[in-house]
Every structure is written in C-alpha cells, then in structure tokens.
Ligand code: 9RB
C-alpha cells in the first residue's frame with residue numbers, strides 16, 4: 001500500500017486575523033485574540049504529529065504546486081478569482097466574501113497552493129503512483145460555491161481536484177464524501193446538476209451554513225439523486241457515524257460505482273471541537289476510513305484521495321487526522337493519548353433519534369434494486 005501525503009509550510013502561514021470567530025469588534029463585545037478558531041496551527045500540529053510519530057516514514061510525500069488559473073476557473077467565476085487576487089495584494093489582505101473569512105496579504109496565493117495540493121494528490125492517485133492519499137491543506141474549501149468564498153473557504157480545493165480529474169485525467173464518475181461537521185454546500189452546489197459526480201455530506205444538523213444540507217436536497221433537475229445529505233443530531237458519536245457509513249455511505253458508493261472517491265476530510269466532528277457538538281473520536285475516524293477503503297477496493301481499486309477541510313481543536317485534531325492517515329496507509333504507529341478522556345464521552349449505544357435520522361436517509365437514497373434515486 002502506498003499512501004500519498006501533501007503538506008506545505010506555507011499552509012501554516014495562513015493569516016486568519018485577530019478575531020476569534022468573527023472579526024474583533026469592541027462595539028459588540030468581540031475581543032481580539034491571538035488565535036482565530038481556523039488558525040492553521042491546528043493543521044500544523046497534525047503535520048508535526050505525523051512527522052514525530054514516524055508515520056511520515058510510511059508515506060510518499062507529494063509536493064503541492066499552485067493550481068493554475070485554468071484549473072481554478074473550471075469551478076469558480078472569474079469575478080470571484082479577480083476579487084480574491086486584488087484583495088490578496090492589499091497590505092492587510094482581504095476577505096473570502098462573507099465578511100467573516102479574513103485572509104492576510106498573499107492569502108490568495110496560499111489558497112492556490114491548497115487547491116494545487118488537492119490536484120497533485122488526485123493526479124498521483126489516478127496515475128497509480130500512490131494507492132490513496134491525504135492532502136493536509138489550509139485554507140479549507142468545501143463552503144465555497146462558484147462565485148464567492150465563505151465559512152473560512154476561499155477556493156473549493158476538492159471541487160477543483162474533481163473537475164481536474166474529469167477534464168484532464170479521463171475520470172468520469174467521481175464521488176465526494178464530506179464528513180466535515182458542517183454541510184459541504186459549496187461542493188454540492190458546484191456539482192448540483194452533474195449526474196456523474198455524487199456528493200454525500202454528513203454533518204451536524206443546522207450547524208453551518210444556516211438552512212443548508214437538508215435531507216430533501218437531492219440534486220438538480222438534470223441529476224436527481226446525485227446529492228445525499230445526512231444531517232445528524234448533535235451528540236452523534238463514533239457509533240452513529242459508523243452506522244451512517246454502513247447504512248448510507250457504503251451502499252450509495254456501491255450503487256454509484258465511482259472511478260475515484262474524494263473525501264472532504266473535516267476533522268471537526270471530533271469530540272473536543274469548539275465549532276460543533278459531535279462526539280467522534282480517533283476510533284470513529286479510523287473506522288470510517290476503513291469502511292471507505294473497503295468499498296473503494298470493491299468499486300475503484302481503492303482509489304481514495306482525502307482533502308483536509310475544517311477541524312479546530314488544537315489538542316484533538318492531530319490524533320484524529322493521524323488515525324485517518326494511519327488507516328489509509330494500513331499501519332498503526334501511535335495510540336491516541338487522549339482516548340482515555342474522549343472515549344468515555346462517546347461509548348454509549350447509538351441513540352434512537354440518531355438511528356432514526358440515518359434510517360430515514362437510507363430509505364430515501366438506497367433503493368432495493370441497487371440504483372440511486
Ligand atoms: C455568521 C454565522 C460560521 C459558523 C461556522 C463556521 C465553520 C466553518 C467550517 C464558519 C462560519 C452565522 C457569521 C450562523 O468549519 N466549515 O467546515 N458563521 N456563522 N450567522 N452569521 C452571521
């Protein structure tokens with residue numbers, strides 16, 4: 001098994017500003033802070049754990065590059081790109097588009113390396129240079145639709161990689177599985193009317209964006225059934241996420257039979273995350289990865305490319321990401337040192353209301369005849 005791995009020091013230099021979640025504003029009581037929730041140190045700490053644990057010795061490093069304008073413009077509007085580039089040239093940088101997603105001077109160029117990292121990983125997986133892989137990138141991308149950035153996302157890295165695989169690498173059918181705790185609205189909207197791209201998002205119901213990611217969102221008129229949403233109740237832990245994989249994600253991938261699976265790997269369902277209230281531990285992340293690899297083995301020779309999205313606990317994101325990458329590489333080099341704390345939070349059986357939500361989606365999306373719709 002060869003597992004590709006993307007990281008670049010520039011990602012750690014992304015400047016998310018001095019606000020904590022919103023830009024600081026004394027008039028409404030918002031104090032400045034050294035660390036915005038999306039500060040890239042959390043991802044840098046994951047990278048350093050991968051290095052210090054020795055896991056990196058089991059991985060094939062893939063150098064990211066800048067995504068080209070042509071690659072970005074397959075997904076985004078020229079107006080969006082022009083605005084980001086102009087703001088990125090300002091002495092103090094700019095904002096992705098929603099007023100709460102600041103970036104520093106040169107932030108656009110960092111975002112193009114994040115997108116290029118996802119592209120480079122997908123190229124390596126499709127060419128067979130690696131079996132699967134993980135692109136640990138910053139900033140995230142899954143909230144960005146074609147025309148604007150939002151929710152800390154400038155460019156939709158995973159969507160740019162998917163569009164590249166389809167336009168330049170001869171891959172037709174691709175599934176995107178988004179386990180970030182927030183709805184993958186940008187990716188869903190970019191492929192809304194595209195029957196050959198399946199988007200599956202598991203997220204905490206009503207978390208972000210507001211009024212997004214409902215079960216009833218199923219794809220556009222030309223692509224009915226090509227979007228699947230699993231809005232999970234708060235407090236869904238390892239067993240609920242694994243049940244959702246068994247009942248929805250795995251059968252949907254089996255039915256859709258993609259040639260490549262791209263995972264929008266937000267680590268913010270983790271049990272210590274400040275931006276959501278799910279209870280997933282490294283055990284849940286490892287289990288989801290194993291289920292995904294097993295079905296990918298069946299349908300697409302195990303071709304799985306994971307692209308980092310959110311994840312905001314500097315303490316726990318590293319252990320969760322480490323478990324995912326270990327599972328991709330088929331090795332175990334480190335115990336989760338925080339499991340004694342978080343394991344007890346999520347050891348309960350699946351609650352009835354959590355099971356009911358997963359069953360509701362499963363009944364909708366997986367027909368007995370084995371066809372989506
Ligand atoms: C604003 C609101 C948020 C809330 C969560 C995120 C997380 C993103 C992520 C980003 C922005 C609401 C500014 C609600 O991790 N994605 O994967 N902002 N939320 N209302 N308003 C005005």
Ligand code: ZN
Pocket residue numbers: 180181182266268309310311
């Ligand atoms: Zn998120």
